[in-house]
Amino acid sequence: MRRVVITGLGVVSALGTGRVAHLQGLREGRSGIAPISLIDPERLMVKIAAEAKQFRGEDHFDRPQLALFDRVTEMAMFCAREAVAQSGIEFDEALGLRTATIIGTAMGGLHTLDENYHAVYHEKKNRVHPLIIPRLMANAPVSQITMEYGLTGAAWSVSTACSSSNHAIAQAFQLVRSGAADAAVTGGTESVLCFGGIKAWEGLRVMSNDGCRPFSKNRNGMVLGEGAAILILEELERARARGAPILGEIAGAGMTADAGDIVAPAVDGAARAMRLALADARMAPGEIDYINAHGTATTMNDRTEAEAIHLVLGEQAKAVLVSSTKSMHGHCIGAAGALEAAATLMALGEGVVPPTINHDQTDPAIGLDVVPNVAREAPVAAALSNSFAFGGLNAVLAFRKWQG
Amino acid sequence: MTDDVGKRVARIIAEQAMLDPEAIKPDTTLDDLGLDSLALVEVVFGIEEAFDISVPFNANEPRASEFDISKVAHIITGVKQLIAAKG
Numbered sequence: 001m002r003r004v005v006i007t008g009l010g011v012v013s014a015l016g017t018g019r020v021a022h023l024q025g026l027r028e029g030r031s032g033i034a035p036i037s038l039i040d041p042e043r044l045m046v047k048i049a050a051e052a053k054q055f056r057g058e059d060h061f062d063r064p065q066l067a068l069f070d071r072v073t074e075m076a077m078f079c080a081r082e083a084v085a086q087s088g089i090e091f092d093e094a095l096g097l098r099t100a101t102i103i104g105t106a107m108g109g110l111h112t113l114d115e116n117y118h119a120v121y122h123e124k125k126n127r128v129h130p131l132i133i134p135r136l137m138a139n140a141p142v143s144q145i146t147m148e149y150g151l152t153g154a155a156w157s158v159s160t161a162c163s164s165s166n167h168a169i170a171q172a173f174q175l176v177r178s179g180a181a182d183a184a185v186t187g188g189t190e191s192v193l194c195f196g197g198i199k200a201w202e203g204l205r206v207m208s209n210d211g212c213r214p215f216s217k218n219r220n221g222m223v224l225g226e227g228a229a230i231l232i233l234e235e236l237e238r239a240r241a242r243g244a245p246i247l248g249e250i251a252g253a254g255m256t257a258d259a260g261d262i263v264a265p266a267v268d269g270a271a272r273a274m275r276l277a278l279a280d281a282r283m284a285p286g287e288i289d290y291i292n293a294h295g296t297a298t299t300m301n302d303r304t305e306a307e308a309i310h311l312v313l314g315e316q317a318k319a320v321l322v323s324s325t326k327s328m329h330g331h332c333i334g335a336a337g338a339l340e341a342a343a344t345l346m347a348l349g350e351g352v353v354p355p356t357i358n359h360d361q362t363d364p365a366i367g368l369d370v371v372p373n374v375a376r377e378a379p380v381a382a383a384l385s386n387s388f389a390f391g392g393l394n395a396v397l398a399f400r401k402w403q404g
Numbered sequence: 405m406t407d408d409v410g411k412r413v414a415r416i417i418a419e420q421a422m423l424d425p426e427a428i429k430p431d432t433t434l435d436d437l438g439l440d441s442l443a444l445v446e447v448v449f450g451i452e453e454a455f456d457i458s459v460p461f462n463a464n465e466p467r468a469s470e471f472d473i474s475k476v477a478h479i480i481t482g483v484k485q486l487i488a489a490k491g
Contacts, residue, residue, distance in 0.1 A: 045458075203445075203449070204445065204463065205445050205448070205461060205462060205463035205464075206462075206463050206464055219464075220462055220464055220465065221462060221464045261440075261442075262442070263441070263442060264440075264441065298464050299464040299465050300464070
């Protein structure tokens with residue numbers, strides 16, 4: 001069977017602009033969560049978030065592009081450029097035809113939608129900017145990437161809330177593995193940190209006002225973040241033949257639906273997705289060294305996820321390292337899985353497992369080594385990355401270290 | 405439950421539980437009514453809108469919130485306190 005490797009990575013997050021800054025933040029166990037400052041927080045009830053404060057579209061794009069790009073597109077395009085540059089991949093006409101572009105985003109151009117609604121409802125404007133629709137449509141990031149590089153193969157956007165990125169990466173992986181494509185540009189992008197977006201999340205009452213503490217007994221909710229990450233996937237022999245840098249291998253994917261509750265997670269759906277990913281990767285549970293958890297820091301997710309991990313790994317669950325990097329880069333919703341793939345690649349490639357920061361109190365209901373507060377050096381040969389979305393849609397990716 | 409605040413709170417809870425307001429008694433617990441976490445968030449929202457108050461409530465750990473939701477009577481007491489605090 002064809003094998004699929006990752007040859008390029010680009011990242012924007014609250015930890016910094018570019019993969020070096022993001023990975024350095026993860027290594028240091030730095031928090032990107034801070035008081036909201038990119039918008040006026042006065043009327044907000046939740047006043048903290050993981051804003052990508054250093055990322056400004058104006059620093060990277062010209063005026064005609066800025067007119068067409070929502071913040072989600074700006075971040076995705078920045079990441080695509082960084083990933084393509086690292087990979088060294090050159091998209092000529094033939095390769096463009098054989099390259100898939102699949103990008104996850106839960107909400108699409110929410111900033112544009114928010115500003116437009118403000119203009120028509122609040123300011124009572126009867127005329128809006130002509131490019132609102134091409135800016136806000138959920139497929140804008142994926143379409144702009146195809147146009148930048150002439151990627152004329154299969155391309156679409158994926159929207160499954162917090163699992164969007166993992167579903168996108170899983171589909172790109174399957175296309176390359178099956179031979180339907182030779183390469184893929186994939187990942188996810190999200191920014192819901194506009195006034196209306198944050199207000200909508202406040203309504204659910206699952207957000208913390210004082211920090212993101214996944215798996216810690218005193219956790220009290222999630223913290224929103226924004227960001228993007230893009231991966232370049234290539235068929236192994238093709239990547240090898242051109243001497244590409246190989247950051248890791250995607251070995252399998254598992255996808256399930258809970259068919260249960262619209263917001264509450266379920267152990268069964270999560271466990272089945274992990275099992276399917278392992279089976280797809282022909283990986284034994286005992287091979288797993290690291291799990292990048294969904295770990296939202298809500299009471300329910302963390303307990304459910306821990307239970308699912310115990311169910312799938314059995315005794316081995318005590319030995320595996322499990323961390324939630326959302327404690328540092330926040331919950332980036334549709335971009336979460338892609339940012340967490342970056343963290344997982346660091347664990348595989350450098351043997352540095354990112355920590356779960358803000359871990360104050362052990363929760364006996366968890367019973368896992370959550371790599372509390374400080375990154376750990378440990379050899380990681382195989383890893384899982386979990387995403388469990390609202391709506392009960394689960395996607396888990398299985399990775400292997402590239403042994404060369 | 406006989407005063408105005410009590411009746412309005414009972415009506416809000418009854419709507420979420422899809423029951424007649426008469427079925428909501430002071431000793432009734434939300435578990436008795438089969439309200440799940442989403443319905444609970446909607447009850448809190450309904451109360452906030454009806455009385456123009458902010459209820460300190462975190463859906464992560466509803467029982468750990470400062471606002472006592474263990475019984476209908478406690479919810480009504482809490483709402484009255486919040487209305488009084490509003491002045």
